[in-house]
Amino acid sequence: MKSLSGLDGAFLHLETPATPMHVASLHCFDVPPGYRKHFANEIRRQLQRRLHLAPVLLRKLAPMPLQFANPVWVEEPAPDLDWHVTELRLPEPGTRAQLEDCAGALHSQLLDRSRPLWQITVIDGLASGQKAYYVKIHHALLDGQAGVMLAKVLFDLAPQPAVAARKAKAASAAAPEAGGAAETAESAESPGMLALAAAALRHDAAQYVKLVRHLPEVVTTLAGLLGVGRGDKPAAAAAPAGKGRLGQNFAFGPKTPLNVPITGERGFAGVTLPLELLQQLAAQHEAKLNDIVLALCSGALRRYLDRHGGIPRKPLIATMPISLRSAGNTEFTTQATLSLVNLHTHLADPVRRLRAIRDAAGAVKALARTARSVIPTDFPSIGTPWLLQGLAALYGKSRLAGAIPPIANVVISNVPGPSMPLYAAGARMTDYWPLSITEHGVGLNITVMSYAGTMGFGFTTACCAVPDARELSAALLEALDELVTPPVKPPRRPPARKAAAQEVPAKTAAKTAAKTAAKTAAKKVARKVASQPAQP
Incomplete structure (x- = not known):
């Protein structure tokens, strides 16, 4: 048994049919010339050989009696790969838009909690001749960084399978072929009621001890952030400067069409941009790559809202996940x-x-680095399922999300992904688009993943908030064009006072010239008169 952390358990308890809590990705693959293999079966065989390398895919839930605390993970030794890896074919003509709509429909469906919480759908019928698949896994199992680690296990770095995978084949040779394992192997037995209760009590006791142990550190860190530490003059002196930049992020966002109660239907659109171009923009503007991502999303939102009710005078607020994972941490x-x-x-x-975004994001990240050590990801869970499930149901039914000002208008996440090309069953992955979670009051999630010299932008939408996700992907391309080639400003006309001031010297000069000409003419006339003889 393995206890869920408090944060992982929250993703389970907050899930409703309107708010699925899984994350996913959509991939396209170029198959080599003359490829005749059945792609879905090849994926199943590859998974069969590698499940031992990714034990997270063997975990399934064992619920607590009466759900009085978080469930625990137990191992399913032989998951049914015929259920976990399914296939479908797009109707003709097999366009990119049909693929995106298919991914949105798959993302709307909840995972079966009686099985390990993941599923792959192999998609065929693309007009391009490519293969595609959509993979989803519950957020209770992993976050974005853990998803990248899982991808490195499931995919190859070359068209031919890795040596480790071939060696693993011998270890799994005794197991049935992919798809039939569940019929001949017994599932893990669920632990008894006493074992589950004991696990919950041990977990909560450990969390209470941890909270007490870290309380002095929490107090010290909070005091430093507020600049009230005794003798901490540098922190106190820096507080006013940082406070202004940080304070702009802590304000309610404006009401927009994105911020409404939602239903379970999801839409999706993906865009792939060259990573080198975005890095050049970051260097040009002395910004981070994440600042460029935020600026592009901001520009896309301006264009979308301009066509749907107008751009609010008040700036939009994004909620942005920040990883707390320490270097070398590989926990799923x-x-x-x-x-x-x-x-x-x-x-x-x-x-x-x-x-402006660069300054705002920099202030937030500086705060997160300072407070990282005291932000908890685990906490006591007894009574938590009842509380969170009740709150989630009440919040959805009450439609409060449409009545109160939004804390955030949109979710934007930027996850560093694999830098090298990946392969599945001999086919090279060309696109890596992430899909994520939308919630009541936040009907748009933009998740970005870098992959092999590209940046894949995934727009996951609640269809009732954003009927056509492709409007946003098109707006992102427009925002990129604008940032690459900023609009030329027309020359400013001089102010009226300045123009009048310029006219005064001109008039004076004209008068002076007229006077000089008059004097010269007068002198000529006088000399002419003087040279004439006097009259008798």
């Missing part, structure tokens, strides 16, 4: 927290908007 669990970032959508100038 959620280790992240949420922060707020001002998107400065009220600024029309793209460069000025980017610089």
Whole structure:
């Protein structure tokens, strides 16, 4: 048995049919010339050989009696790969838009909690001749960084399978072929009621001890953030400067069409951009790559809202996950927290908007680095399922999300992904688009994943908030064009007072010239008169 962390358990208890809590990704693959293999069966065989390398895919839930605390993970030794890996074919003509709509429909469906919480759908019928598949896994199992680690296990770095996978084949040779394992192997027995209760009590006792042990550190850190530490003059002196930049992020966002109660239907659109171009923009503007991502999303939102009710005068606020994972941590669990970032959508100038976002995001990340050690990802869970499930149901039914000002208007997440090309069953992955979670009051999630010299932008939408997700992907391309080639400003006309001031010297000079000419003419006339003889 393995206890869920408090944060992982929250993703389970907050899930409703309107708010699925799984994350996913959509991939396209180029198959080599003359490829005749059945792609779905090849994927099953590959998984069969590698499940021992990714034990997270063997975990399933063992619920607590009466759900009085978080469930625990137990191992399913032989998952049914015919259920976990399914296939479908797109109707003709097999367009990119049909693929995106298919991914949105798959993302709307809840996972079966009686099985390990993941599923792959192999998609065929693309007009391009490519293969595709959509893979989803519950957020209770992992976060974005853990998902990248899982991808490195499931995929190859070359068209031919890795040596480790071939060696693993011998270990799994005694197991049935992919798809039939569940029929001949018994599932893990669920632990008894006493064992589950004891596990919950041990977990909560450990969490209470941890909270007490870290309380002095929490107090010290909070005091430093507030600049009230005794003798801490540098922190106190820096507080006012940082407070102004940080304070802009902590404000309610404006009401927009994105911020409404939602239903379970999901839409999706993906965009792939060259990573080198975005890095050049970051260097040009002395910004981070994440600042460019936020600026592009801000520009896309401005265009979308301009066509759907107008751009609010108040800037939109994004909630942005920040990883709490320490270097070298490879645990398959959620280790992240949420922060707020001002998107400065009220600024029309793209460069000025980017610089404002850069300052806002920098202040938030500085705060997160300081407070990282005291932000908990685990906490006591007894009574938590009842509380969170009740709150989730009440919040959805009450439709409060449409009545109160939104804390955040949109979720934007940027996850560093694999830098090298990946392969599945001999086919090279060309696109890596992430899909994530939308919630009541936040009907849009933009998750970005870098992969092999590209950046994949995934727009996951609640269809009742954003009927056509492709409007957003098109707006993102427009925002990129604007940032690459900022609009030329027309020359400013001089103020009226300045123009009048310029006219005064001109009039004076004209008068002086007229007087000089008059004097010269008068002198000529006088000389002419003097040279004439006097009359008798």
